[in-house]
Amino acid sequence: MANELVLNGAAAHRAGGGWRALLRDPWVVLLLALVALGVAWALTDSAPAAVRHLWHWSPALLRGLGMNVQISVLAMALGTAAGLVVGALSLSPSALLRRLTRTYVLAFRNAPILVLVYFTTYVFPFELNLGGWNLPFPDWIKVVIGLGLPASANVAEIFRGAIQSIPEAQWEAAQSLAFRRAQIFRMIVLPQCVRRMLPSWMNLYASITMSTSLASLVGVHDLVDTATVASNTVARSDFTILVYFTLLALFFAYCYPIARWTRHLERRYAHH
Known part of the structure; x- marks a missing residue:
């Protein structure tokens, strides 16, 4: 009985400590403050109409977020596969292969992501002709390639360093x-x-996820593009503020747990 009480007390202490640690996190405090401001603003006279519009557009916003997540996952998968190959070649005994891979890494690690997204959007055709069949080559796949290039260069460096x-x-x-x-x-x-590699890889994935917001600039119907269409359609300044605050909250809610898990893994593997 005494042992059970000790175990229950220890579990409660750990749970309470976890909540206290979370509430001490400055980003959590900031998010709670923003939520409080949003609730206070929602009590004003003009807020209910904006909230109703947001509720109406919520399914479209979530579909847009799904597109961002899809692009980020595929770009990271492409970047990881290519980066592991490039990283392995960078350790080759061949001096030529080492120079080529080093040039690749330097080129794509230091290229602006927006430039790469525009480059892949316009360098690839709108459709592919394969064996007499015309297959569409949508813009979101071009964005996947544009984000996969810098991801592969970073993964190559992460792998080589590991x-x-x-x-x-x-x-x-x-x-x-x-x-x-x-x-x-x-x-x-x-x-x-x-x-x-895992903590650095997860940090890179979070960065790629945030970079997917650039997809709207090349015509991809993602979360940012959906919010822009909604803002222009509703044409209310209070709704515009609310919808872009919602975008901030959605990206934060998706990326912040990744950052927290990354920090946990860094501490866990610090002595390995």
């Missing part, structure tokens, strides 16, 4: 036990690299 952070002694010890190089990489090095 590989180089593994002590050389681990390779030598595994070789002394008659492990082949492929076995060493798959069984010893890669699991450690994944742990070391």
